[in-house]
Structure formats: C-alpha cells, structure tokens
Amino acid sequence: MxxxxxxxxxxxxxxxxxxxxxxxxxxxxxxxxxxxxxxxxxxxxxxxxxxxxxxxxxxxxxxxxxxxxxxxxxxxxxxxxxxxxxxxxxxxxxxxxxxxxxxxxxxxxxxxxxxxxxxxxxxxxxxAALHQPECYLVTPDAGGGAEGWLAGLESAIDGGLRRVQLRTPAAADRAELARTAVARFGRQAELLLNRDIELARELGVGVHLGGEQLLQLDARPLPGSQLVAASCHDLAQLQAAQRLGCDFAVLGPVQATASHPGALALGWGGFEQLRERVSLPLYAIGGLAPADVVTARRHGALGVAAIRSLWPALQPA
Structure with a gap:
C-alpha cells in the first residue's frame, strides 16, 4: 500500500x-x-x-x-x-x-x-479500551513449581488482574495444572491457554495462539464465546489475526527484553506503523509495565502485556 x-x-x-x-x-x-x-x-x-x-x-x-x-x-x-x-x-x-x-x-x-x-x-x-482490561498478564514458564505458580497466579488475580495467558511451568503436568487453574480462577479472570486449542475447547476458556499458528489456520479455532488472541511480530501475522477474527493481539517487542534477547525491538514508532494497518485491539509487549499504559494508549494500544512487571514474585521488593 x-x-x-x-x-x-x-x-x-x-x-x-x-x-x-x-x-x-x-x-x-x-x-x-x-x-x-x-x-x-x-x-x-x-x-x-x-x-x-x-x-x-x-x-x-x-x-x-x-x-x-x-x-x-x-x-x-x-x-x-x-x-x-x-x-x-x-x-x-x-x-x-x-x-x-x-x-x-x-x-x-x-x-x-x-x-x-x-x-x-x-x-x-x-x-475495546472502554471495557477490556488494560493489562494482560503472561505467566512465567518457571519458578516455584506447580504450587508456587498457582500461588503467584492467585496473588496476581487478587491484585486485580482480569486477563491472563496461562503458560504453565515446563516441569509440571501442564494439562492437569491448566485444569486446576481454570477450576480455581476461571470465574475471577479471563483465562487463555498458551497455544493449546484442544484443551481450551475442552475447558471452555480462551486460547492464545503463537505467530506461526496464525499462518496455519484457515478459520477461527474457537467459538465466539471463547476468546482467541495471538502473539504478533509483523504485519503478516497481524493481518492473519484479523482475518481469523481474533479478539485481540499482542504486538512487540516494543523494547528489548531479557526473555527475547535476540528479537529486534520495534520502538513506539514501529509499533504505530503496524498498528495503523489493522483495526484489532492490541496490547504492546516488551519491557513494559502498568506505568506504560498511558504511553501505550498514545500509540493506539489497548494497554500492555507483560510477564515480569505483572507477576508478583518477579517484581522488585
């Protein structure tokens, strides 16, 4: 264009x-x-x-x-x-x-x-900005085992977070832990399972797709009653998310992060250049915290998605 x-x-x-x-x-x-x-x-x-x-x-x-x-x-x-x-x-x-x-x-x-x-x-x-949560927690993939992870999730939700992507610890029985999390917290927050479409369908919760999954799907993988979101890093992925009818997407990294040290940061200018080409609600991700919500909204984001700044056990004392 x-x-x-x-x-x-x-x-x-x-x-x-x-x-x-x-x-x-x-x-x-x-x-x-x-x-x-x-x-x-x-x-x-x-x-x-x-x-x-x-x-x-x-x-x-x-x-x-x-x-x-x-x-x-x-x-x-x-x-x-x-x-x-x-x-x-x-x-x-x-x-x-x-x-x-x-x-x-x-x-x-x-x-x-x-x-x-x-x-x-x-x-x-x-x-989206009028009624959807301005912060989106992505749970960490390690630390404290299953019980420690559940305790951290409970603390985050008790602290007011209402939209969460569940990435369960690698050492755990992931499906069983996801079932436990949904049973305990599914009425308090919008929960989306990381990548697992079939388990999300079984549990009646949302799914958060990886960028490569977007390009492999021909249709929205869940009904409208279950949220579908996606991680996007470029225009092709954003357009695929919009074509599939995703409810929102996460775009980044805006800044360099320890979790993705090799990823090229978009910066806010790069974020805007992608934002303006789709109409999806977007969360900005990458080195961001709740204090960055206003900045994110100045560039067209719904809010921020984060791991470290939103997970209680990883925040500075």
Missing part, C-alpha cells in the same frame, strides 16, 4: 448519559464509510486545540455545549486516501439535547452492546 500524503487529526467524544449509555453517530450517505456508526466528533482545524475542536464539532453535529473530560486514547489508522489520527476524550456533562443536526441518525447504546454496531476501523480499538 502506498502511504497517502494527506494526514488529519480527528477528535471524537465518548458521550455518556446518566444511565451509562454511550452516544453513537451514524455517518450519512454523503460521507466516507456511509452507514457506519462512530463516536461523534470531527477534524481539528489549524489553530484549534483538541478541546476547542471537539466543542465546536459537537455543537455543529449534535447541538450540545460539551464539557470536555479526560483523555482516553489516540488511534493511528491508515486509510486508502488519508492517514488519520483519532484522539478520543470523555464527555460526561453537556448542556442541551443531543440530536442529529446534520440529518444523521444517533442512538444511545449500552457499553456492552457497542460491539454489535458496524464501525470504522479507527473506532474499533476505542470500543
């Missing part, structure tokens, strides 16, 4: 009402991607701040005077005719009654129903 010369910065709002519903705008027949639903907003003009642009756009589109709230994320997205950067802000307070002033339909949607609406590629990562 030839990179387009036109770059635009769009500011959009996640507008919530007293019931926690979120407002979506439907693109009209005269616009790009007509018929798709999106978070309302528009292009930031020269000389405008993001706040000024969003206030103006919401006044023009919806007839409301908005109080712009906290920053959510930024999504770089490459379209055939432009390179877009979507900046997203929360709006919880406004004056007036929202209505489609430009002839567009609007609707209020419960947050857990957003996935039912067809949306432009840049808006899809935002939906």
């Amino acid at each position: 030839t990179s387009p010369s036109r770059s635009i910065h769009v500011v959009a709002a996640v507008i919530t009402d007293a019931r926690g519903r979120i407002l979506l705008n439907r693109r009209t027949g005269n616009s790009d991607m007509a018929g798709l639903w999106e978070f309302p907003g528009g292009k930031r003009e020269p000389g405008e701040s993001s706040e000024q642009a969003l206030v103006r756009e919401l006044r023009e589109e919806l007839g409301i005077e908005a109080e712009v709230g906290e920053w959510v994320m930024e999504v770089p997205q490459l379209y055939p005719d432009k390179r877009l950067r979507l900046e997203v802000r929360m709006v919880r307070q406004w004056k007036g009654t929202a209505r489609g002033r430009e002839g567009q339909a609007i609707t209020w949607v419960n947050a857990d129903k957003l996935g039912r609406y067809s949306m432009p590629p840049a808006d899809l990562p935002v939906v």
Whole structure:
C-alpha cells in the first residue's frame, strides 16, 4: 500500500448519559464509510486545540455545549486516501439535547452492546479500551513449581488482574495444572491457554495462539464465546489475526527484553506503523509495565502485556 500524503487529526467524544449509555453517530450517505456508526466528533482545524475542536464539532453535529473530560486514547489508522489520527476524550456533562443536526441518525447504546454496531476501523480499538482490561498478564514458564505458580497466579488475580495467558511451568503436568487453574480462577479472570486449542475447547476458556499458528489456520479455532488472541511480530501475522477474527493481539517487542534477547525491538514508532494497518485491539509487549499504559494508549494500544512487571514474585521488593 502506498502511504497517502494527506494526514488529519480527528477528535471524537465518548458521550455518556446518566444511565451509562454511550452516544453513537451514524455517518450519512454523503460521507466516507456511509452507514457506519462512530463516536461523534470531527477534524481539528489549524489553530484549534483538541478541546476547542471537539466543542465546536459537537455543537455543529449534535447541538450540545460539551464539557470536555479526560483523555482516553489516540488511534493511528491508515486509510486508502488519508492517514488519520483519532484522539478520543470523555464527555460526561453537556448542556442541551443531543440530536442529529446534520440529518444523521444517533442512538444511545449500552457499553456492552457497542460491539454489535458496524464501525470504522479507527473506532474499533476505542470500543475495546472502554471495557477490556488494560493489562494482560503472561505467566512465567518457571519458578516455584506447580504450587508456587498457582500461588503467584492467585496473588496476581487478587491484585486485580482480569486477563491472563496461562503458560504453565515446563516441569509440571501442564494439562492437569491448566485444569486446576481454570477450576480455581476461571470465574475471577479471563483465562487463555498458551497455544493449546484442544484443551481450551475442552475447558471452555480462551486460547492464545503463537505467530506461526496464525499462518496455519484457515478459520477461527474457537467459538465466539471463547476468546482467541495471538502473539504478533509483523504485519503478516497481524493481518492473519484479523482475518481469523481474533479478539485481540499482542504486538512487540516494543523494547528489548531479557526473555527475547535476540528479537529486534520495534520502538513506539514501529509499533504505530503496524498498528495503523489493522483495526484489532492490541496490547504492546516488551519491557513494559502498568506505568506504560498511558504511553501505550498514545500509540493506539489497548494497554500492555507483560510477564515480569505483572507477576508478583518477579517484581522488585
């Protein structure tokens, strides 16, 4: 794909009402991607701040005077005719009654129903950021044996982690340990088994695919009720993950790591260049910690995935 010369910065709002519903705008027949639903907003003009642009756009589109709230994320997205950067802000307070002033339909949607609406590629990562965990634990492959590993997993989940890739210790009976982990913690967190599709199907949990597995599969390996994720390191793997209908992917390494000493680090610039070519929710991985979530979201990630910085026994005292 030839990179387009036109770059635009769009500011959009996640507008919530007293019931926690979120407002979506439907693109009209005269616009790009007509018929798709999106978070309302528009292009930031020269000389405008993001706040000024969003206030103006919401006044023009919806007839409301908005109080712009906290920053959510930024999504770089490459379209055939432009390179877009979507900046997203929360709006919880406004004056007036929202209505489609430009002839567009609007609707209020419960947050857990957003996935039912067809949306432009840049808006899809935002939906993920609104209700999916910002940290994804990858359990270490060794240390403390089976009981020590289970104790570490319990501590991590008790500490608030809600999405975990289970890589069981090599010395253990991996299938039996996975069954134990699912029995103990499957109601408290989203668990995904590393690579083992058949065992994931048996246990009713998710699977996390390796990059080479992606290229060997012709269809999503589990039903929609079970999460499917993947580790990706290049564009071909990302595109395969999207084609298979993966729920999210992990992309990296962003920085050099001890666990993959020979891997070439992408850096945040390299991460963005891959991020903008797919619409999948992505976690950044590689030398990152919870403190890097904001940075990750500035480059279009849902959050960070990590081993060392999220596993209690490996964190500095």
